[in-house]
Amino acid sequence: xxxxxxxxPPKLVPIFQGEARIRxxxxxxxxxxxxxxxxxxxxxxxxxxxxxxSGQILCGREHLNSLEESSLEEVKAAIRSVDWLEDYYEIxxxxxxxxDGRIKYVFAGLRHNLDSIxxxxxxxxxxxxxxEGVSEEAWRKLMPTVREEQxxxxxxxxxxxxxxxxxxxATHKRYRIDPPDNAKIVKVNWSDNPWFPKVLEQExxxxxxxxxxxxxxxxxxxxxxxxxxxxxxxxINQAYTDGRIxxxxxxxxxxxxxxxxxxxxxxxxxxx
Numbered sequence: 001x002x003x004x005x006x007x008x009p010p011k012l013v014p015i016f017q018g019e020a021r022i023r024x025x026x027x028x029x030x031x032x033x034x035x036x037x038x039x040x041x042x043x044x045x046x047x048x049x050x051x052x053x054s055g056q057i058l059c060g061r062e063h064l065n066s067l068e069e070s071s072l073e074e075v076k077a078a079i080r081s082v083d084w085l086e087d088y089y090e091i092x093x094x095x096x097x098x099x100d101g102r103i104k105y106v107f108a109g110l111r112h113n114l115d116s117i118x119x120x121x122x123x124x125x126x127x128x129x130x131x132e133g134v135s136e137e138a139w140r141k142l143m144p145t146v147r148e149e150q151x152x153x154x155x156x157x158x159x160x161x162x163x164x165x166x167x168x169x170a171t172h173k174r175y176r177i178d179p180p181d182n183a184k185i186v187k188v189n190w191s192d193n194p195w196f197p198k199v200l201e202q203e204x205x206x207x208x209x210x211x212x213x214x215x216x217x218x219x220x221x222x223x224x225x226x227x228x229x230x231x232x233x234x235x236i237n238q239a240y241t242d243g244r245i246x247x248x249x250x251x252x253x254x255x256x257x258x259x260x261x262x263x264x265x266x267x268x269x270x271x272x
Contacts (some may be wrong), residue, residue: 006043006083008036011192013154022183024160024175027221030190030200033161034129035144038071039078041127041159042085048124049088049102055124055148057105058117061259064109067094071129072107110138122148124156131162136170162219165217165224189221 008016009032015023025033045057055177059071064149075096081084088099096105103124108117110128126146128134148156179185190196190204216222239245250256 004043004082006039006082008032009188009195010191011186012036014188018184019154019158020113021155021182022158022160022180022185024166024183024185025188026162026176026185027188027192028163028190028217028219030193030196030204030219031188032193032195032222033188034074035073035078037127037129037159037161038074039081039085041125042075042079042082042089043100044125044157045083045103046088046103049098049100052102053150054102055104055122057103057130058123058126058146059105059107060110060117060126060128060142062110062135062138064107064111064113067107070107070161071127072096072105075105075128075213076169091198096113112140114138114141124148125159126156127159127161129161131160131171132165132169134171136174139170139174160265162220163217165272167223187221190219 012025012033015025017100025031025037031059041057041059048055059075061070064070072094078090079089079091079096088098089103090099097103106123110117115227123146128140128142143158146158148158160171160175164172164176166172175183175185190200204219207218211218217224
């Protein structure tokens with residue numbers, strides 16, 4: 001048996017150890033999760049192929065109108081970063097497959113290609129990237145499609161990566177609120193990536209300084225809680241930081257002043 005070595009952000013290592021039906025990671029930009037999952041999908045394909053097992057690795061996104069919108073280039077870059085993976089795979093302009101003919105990558109959009117995905121033969125692994133927008137219907141149809149079982153008792157796996165946006169998303173409800181028992185899921189952010197590049201650190205600092213309304217969502221894996229361009233965001237955040245916002249007892253002898261923000265595209269707020 002050949003032994004190869006790869007590097008992953010330490011926080012992601014436990015995700016890929018042991019058995020699991022679901023392996024998932026969520027968080028903000030620069031965490032290394034997308035490259036890590038792309039790399040590990042190639043490792044998994046190598047493991048299957050060199051064991052004599054044939055099948056497909058499905059890389060899916062909710063919306064995929066062309067290969068340019070897929071994970072194709074990410075997987076290519078991951079494979080080329082490791083010599084023994086590059087030796088195993090044949091990489092073309094629009095395809096990735098193993099040189100022994102056993103493993104083939106397939107790229108598909110879930111929104112419009114679910115029926116064709118269901119007909120694909122022997123999906124060994126499905127990696128769904130940018131999974132925030134995947135609908136509950138898509139999850140219900142996808143999961144039973146990825147169902148191969150091997151002689152050693154292990155089965156096909158579903159891997160998921162996403163940057164959270166809404167508490168109401170099907171992905172959030174399925175894999176954070178009520179995750180399956182056979183799932184390994186972890187939050188990972190830029191601060192967990194030992195190879196976080198300097199150019200992204202410059203972008204992060206700029207966003208922290210100038211774009212507080214989206215900083216938490218983009219970099220820290222928070223929900224997108226504020227409408228873009230909210231007028232008083234910086235002032236309100238500073239008030240929270242200073243402890244100037246909280247519950248106050250009503251004193252009958254003191255006047256109670258209210259300040260109204262009558263929103264047209266969002267909710268109405270009243271400050272007392």
